[in-house]
Amino acid sequence: MDPLLLAIQISLVILFAPLAQGIIKTSKARWQNRRGPSIFQPYFDLLKWLGRESVVSDQASWVFRLAPYIYGGAILLAAALVPTFARGSAAPGFGDAIVFVGLFALARFWLALAALDTGSNFGGMGSSREVAFAALVEPALLLVIFAVALPAGSTSLTALVGSGWPGASEIVAFLALMIVAIAETGRIPVDNPDTHLELTMIHEGMLLEYSGRPLGVLHWASQIKQLAILSLIAALFLPWGLADPASLGVAGIALGVATWGVKIAALGLLLGMIETAFAKLRIFRAPDLIGVASVLGVLAVMATFVVGP
Amino acid sequence: MSALDLPHSFLLVPFFCYALAVVAALAIRRPGGALPSLLIVLGALTGALAAIDGLRQSEPIEAVAWAIIPAAELSFRLDPLGAFFLLVISVPAIAAGLYGIGYLNAAHGHGQPPRWAADALLGAFLASMSLVVLADSLISFMVAWELMSLVSFFLVIGDGHHADSRRAGYVYIVMTHISAGFLFLAFLLLLRNAGGADFEAFRAAAGALSGLEREALFLLALLGFGTKAGLIPLHVWLPRAHPAAPSHVSALMSGVMVKTAIYGLLRVLWEFVDAPPQWWGWMLIVAGVVSALLGILYALMERDLKRILAYSTVEHVGIIVIGLGAALLLESLGHAAIAALALVATLVHLFNHSIFKSLLFLGAGAIQTATGTRDLERLGGLIRGMPRTAVWFITGALAIAALPPLNGFVGEWLLFQSLLGLGTAADAVGIATLVAIAGGSLALTAALALACFVRAAGVGFLAQPRSDAARDSREVGRSMHAGMGLLALATLGLGLFPVVLFEALEPVTRSLAGATARPSLGLGGHVLNPDELAGSYAPVLVVVGLVALGIVPWLVARLLTGEGRSRVSPTWVCGVDLEPRMQYSATAFAKPIRLIFAALIRPQRVIEFKRPVSDFFVSEVRYEEGVHPIYERHLYQRAVGLLTVASHRVSRLQSGSIRAYLAYVFVTLVVVLLIAR
Numbered sequence: 001m002d003p004l005l006l007a008i009q010i011s012l013v014i015l016f017a018p019l020a021q022g023i024i025k026t027s028k029a030r031w032q033n034r035r036g037p038s039i040f041q042p043y044f045d046l047l048k049w050l051g052r053e054s055v056v057s058d059q060a061s062w063v064f065r066l067a068p069y070i071y072g073g074a075i076l077l078a079a080a081l082v083p084t085f086a087r088g089s090a091a092p093g094f095g096d097a098i099v100f101v102g103l104f105a106l107a108r109f110w111l112a113l114a115a116l117d118t119g120s121n122f123g124g125m126g127s128s129r130e131v132a133f134a135a136l137v138e139p140a141l142l143l144v145i146f147a148v149a150l151p152a153g154s155t156s157l158t159a160l161v162g163s164g165w166p167g168a169s170e171i172v173a174f175l176a177l178m179i180v181a182i183a184e185t186g187r188i189p190v191d192n193p194d195t196h197l198e199l200t201m202i203h204e205g206m207l208l209e210y211s212g213r214p215l216g217v218l219h220w221a222s223q224i225k226q227l228a229i230l231s232l233i234a235a236l237f238l239p240w241g242l243a244d245p246a247s248l249g250v251a252g253i254a255l256g257v258a259t260w261g262v263k264i265a266a267l268g269l270l271l272g273m274i275e276t277a278f279a280k281l282r283i284f285r286a287p288d289l290i291g292v293a294s295v296l297g298v299l300a301v302m303a304t305f306v307v308g309p
Numbered sequence: 310m311s312a313l314d315l316p317h318s319f320l321l322v323p324f325f326c327y328a329l330a331v332v333a334a335l336a337i338r339r340p341g342g343a344l345p346s347l348l349i350v351l352g353a354l355t356g357a358l359a360a361i362d363g364l365r366q367s368e369p370i371e372a373v374a375w376a377i378i379p380a381a382e383l384s385f386r387l388d389p390l391g392a393f394f395l396l397v398i399s400v401p402a403i404a405a406g407l408y409g410i411g412y413l414n415a416a417h418g419h420g421q422p423p424r425w426a427a428d429a430l431l432g433a434f435l436a437s438m439s440l441v442v443l444a445d446s447l448i449s450f451m452v453a454w455e456l457m458s459l460v461s462f463f464l465v466i467g468d469g470h471h472a473d474s475r476r477a478g479y480v481y482i483v484m485t486h487i488s489a490g491f492l493f494l495a496f497l498l499l500l501r502n503a504g505g506a507d508f509e510a511f512r513a514a515a516g517a518l519s520g521l522e523r524e525a526l527f528l529l530a531l532l533g534f535g536t537k538a539g540l541i542p543l544h545v546w547l548p549r550a551h552p553a554a555p556s557h558v559s560a561l562m563s564g565v566m567v568k569t570a571i572y573g574l575l576r577v578l579w580e581f582v583d584a585p586p587q588w589w590g591w592m593l594i595v596a597g598v599v600s601a602l603l604g605i606l607y608a609l610m611e612r613d614l615k616r617i618l619a620y621s622t623v624e625h626v627g628i629i630v631i632g633l634g635a636a637l638l639l640e641s642l643g644h645a646a647i648a649a650l651a652l653v654a655t656l657v658h659l660f661n662h663s664i665f666k667s668l669l670f671l672g673a674g675a676i677q678t679a680t681g682t683r684d685l686e687r688l689g690g691l692i693r694g695m696p697r698t699a700v701w702f703i704t705g706a707l708a709i710a711a712l713p714p715l716n717g718f719v720g721e722w723l724l725f726q727s728l729l730g731l732g733t734a735a736d737a738v739g740i741a742t743l744v745a746i747a748g749g750s751l752a753l754t755a756a757l758a759l760a761c762f763v764r765a766a767g768v769g770f771l772a773q774p775r776s777d778a779a780r781d782s783r784e785v786g787r788s789m790h791a792g793m794g795l796l797a798l799a800t801l802g803l804g805l806f807p808v809v810l811f812e813a814l815e816p817v818t819r820s821l822a823g824a825t826a827r828p829s830l831g832l833g834g835h836v837l838n839p840d841e842l843a844g845s846y847a848p849v850l851v852v853v854g855l856v857a858l859g860i861v862p863w864l865v866a867r868l869l870t871g872e873g874r875s876r877v878s879p880t881w882v883c884g885v886d887l888e889p890r891m892q893y894s895a896t897a898f899a900k901p902i903r904l905i906f907a908a909l910i911r912p913q914r915v916i917e918f919k920r921p922v923s924d925f926f927v928s929e930v931r932y933e934e935g936v937h938p939i940y941e942r943h944l945y946q947r948a949v950g951l952l953t954v955a956s957h958r959v960s961r962l963q964s965g966s967i968r969a970y971l972a973y974v975f976v977t978l979v980v981v982l983l984i985a986r
Binding site: 059069095098120139305306 | 690692693699703706707710711712713718722725726728729732733735738741742744745746748749750751752753755756757759760763764766767768771772773844845846847850851854855856857858859860861862863865866869870871873874875876877878879880881882887889891892893897898899900901902904905
């Protein structure tokens with residue numbers, strides 16, 4: 001474990017997560033023939049929330065007050081595990097790909113619990129839907145990890161970084177992981193990040209009772225989660241231009257960060273396009289789509305055996 | 310023997326304490342006496358010590374208690390496997406004993422047995438469970454096994470005044486004897502093969518079983534122990550019986566008693582037969598997947614807190630059996646090292662489950678004591694009246710949902726690693742598919758468990774109380790907190806330092822699989838069986854990371870925008886006053902899952918309108934919702950139907966004439982003599 005690498009990675013992730021969100025929003029706007037807000041708008045929004053007074057429900061207990069920070073901590077730790085600009089995890093000693101999934105689950109537990117804490121039915125609705133859909137997403141994510149871990153012989157995120165052009169199993173796994181990314185980041189066609197309409201919302205429903213600083217923290221953490229998932233896709237399937245963690249130099253880091261940025265931007269453009277090209281699914285059609293991801297995951301695992309690593 | 314070793318006779322101490330507890334409870338019979346509970350705590354403590362000592366001994370401790378006839382002696386033996394399970398029994402029992410001191414006084418009504426009876430039965434229950442894992446011959450095993458079943462039956466029926474408890478007890482005693490029947494057949498098969506009734510003879514004759522006998526033995530053991538463990542569809546008694554008992558006994562039934570069946574499977578399948586064929590592993594994995602998935606789905610459909618926990622036990626038994634199956638399959642494939650890893654994963658999860666499941670049952674008991682109900686739809690807001698119980702319960706919920714850094718995650722992490730190990734050892738695409746399906750199901754189960762326990766903790770403890778009883782809830786007594794706190798601490802401790810368990814398990818896997826796996830996921834990380842697979846999980850570092858990185862957002866916000874401000878205000882509900890009825894109920898919370906998995910769980914809904922005057926005026930609407938498991942209709946009702954028909958036929962033999970009976974006796978005698986000639 002290299003403390004320098006870890007420090008750089010955490011700072012970059014915290015710094016650039018809102019930018020990734022801005023890229024996706026701008027991409028979506030352009031696909032929709034709109035000009036859209038500035039690419040830096042997410043930063044302004046965060047600053048606004050962080051500075052504002054927070055209104056807490058009189059029903060809320062310590063769970064509600066603590067949850068945003070546990071959520072933020074778990075997501076940040078997960079983001080620290082994923083390889084971003086370097087060929088390898090920044091904190092390999094902390095945990096592997098399964099711990100990465102576990103940390104997402106930990107974050108979800110606290111947010112879903114906090115959403116129930118105010119007694120508002122919107123919170124309950126978001127919480128109930130979030131845990132149900134996440135239950136379907138988790139097997140898909142884990143099967144993708146299985147599919148890449150079997151040939152690598154390890155679940156360590158360093159060992160999982162791809163090595164060149166993807167094979168048949170990896171292409172199938174990539175498709176599955178894209179669906180997982182859409183579901184986990186709460187995007188169309190599974191969820192709609194831009195609405196507070198109670199009939200459709202999942203993730204936003206859980207945040208409804210939050211305001212001010214805790215809301216800012218939660219939004220920020222969600223953006224970091226989004227960046228972490230996109231980085232995972234990039235590391236597993238687009239393993240080019242990564243810095244060598246054994247000999248970190250300024251040039252290597254610069255190249256690594258630059259290619260990482262290009263990959264995230266490309267994936268962001270893709271997500272924006274998908275959001276524009278598809279309509280949101282009716283809420284109980286979404287399991288079908290996520291089910292496809294699980295089936296693809298099983299196929300990817302089988303393919304590792306049939307096609308060979 | 311080093312200076313730290315305990316004398317062999319120390320093994321008698323826990324049984325002596327349990328016996329004293331039974332005697333004290335029967336002799337005192339006075340409400341409020343804590344002496345029997347204290348003796349039970351002492352017995353459990355010494356039991357745990359004896360178990361730890363047994364794990365460190367190089368040679369098993371053997372004892373013959375009573376030789377009735379040479380072939381059928383009551384012999385006992387403490388070997389690593391038995392010692393590990395003795396530990397599994399004793400650790401939750403310490404907490405249950407402590408909890409019992411206050412709980413039995415506070416528990417009123419609910420059809421529970423009087424205090425003296427509960428204490429005496431608990432002592433006998435713990436002693437008989439401990440004897441099961443120490444038994445070293447057919448006779449001693451079956452005697453202890455039956456004793457365990459009978460004592461727990463009396464704990465289930467309580468004072469016998471409640472129809473529900475009596476019915477639960479009836480289903481339990483029937484199922485448990487069907488289970489014992491299969492086990493008897495399995496042991497008779499072994500007896501015939503080995504020519505001796507002690508386990509040593511069974512072990513020695515492991516290779517002599519013919520092909521057909523081996524398959525029959527496997528099926529009989531799976532059916533017999535599967536019933537006791539609560540594998541679907543043999544689990545019907547479990548969600549009825551476990552909730553009916555007093556809560557600290559439920560904790561031991563769910564957390565510990567089902568594990569004796571897993572112990573039995575390990576003894577029989579690993580020691581009394583060798584060279585298991587591949588399909589045994591397949592069968593166990595498939596049975597485990599079915600139980601795990603359906604178990605947690607049924608748990609999500611329940612409103613009764615203790616039934617939720619009981620169904621969740623079905624789920625965890627499924628997970629444990631998946632691990633057993635993976636280990637057995639790996640052994641068939643000739644990968645002893647990975648098989649040892651799978652065994653470690655299974656046993657670690659088994660131990661952890663006994664801790665957090667007991668914790669949650671004790672929490673449910675505290676809720677019942679404080680509010681008089683375990684119906685989630687009548688709870689809510691308990692975190693205000695019972696803040697400490699809320700902390701214990703949420704700790705248990707985090708552990709059972711397999712979240713880092715608590716102990717539930719360790720077992721599941723190891724199981725995922727074992728399944729991956731099975732994937733690397735696969736020699737056919739079938740096994741790769743099995744790995745994918747088992748891994749995917751395990752992930753689905755874990756995520757559904759998260760949903761289930763967000764529901765239980767969130768609806769039970771948070772927001773507004775849904776009944777007056779929940780509003781007036783007050784914290785329970787000190788001894789109950791001691792029991793729950795102890796288990797919560799164990800949950801955290803085993804989550805942070807699972808290495809303790811890995812060390813303890815080394816002699817167990819060496820004796821079972823002939824190999825050891827010592828995953829070292831301590832402070833510095835990481836590697837597990839370096840040549841086979843590598844993954845890493847460092848619980849302590851994860852905690853450090855979580856705390857440090859949880860502070861980061863707070864710090865950044867403070868640096869950017871200064872001191873935070875906050876204000877308390879009512880929840881906004883579109884301009885009206887907030888009412889408890891507006892909250893998401895437990896039923897509503899599980900609705901998405903009920904819809905998504907409708908094909909598996911077959912929910913049913915009945916809505917009846919009463920229109921006495923005309924079609925336009927509805928006077929009454931009756932709404933009923935529930936889950937009607939298909940196996941109850943297709944399997945059990947048919948079996949009961951057949952049984953009834955058969956008994957009617959047989960009853961014709963019962964003419965009531967003494968001459969007919971004498972004829973039966975004579976014919977039977979002749980037939981027996983002819984066979985035994």
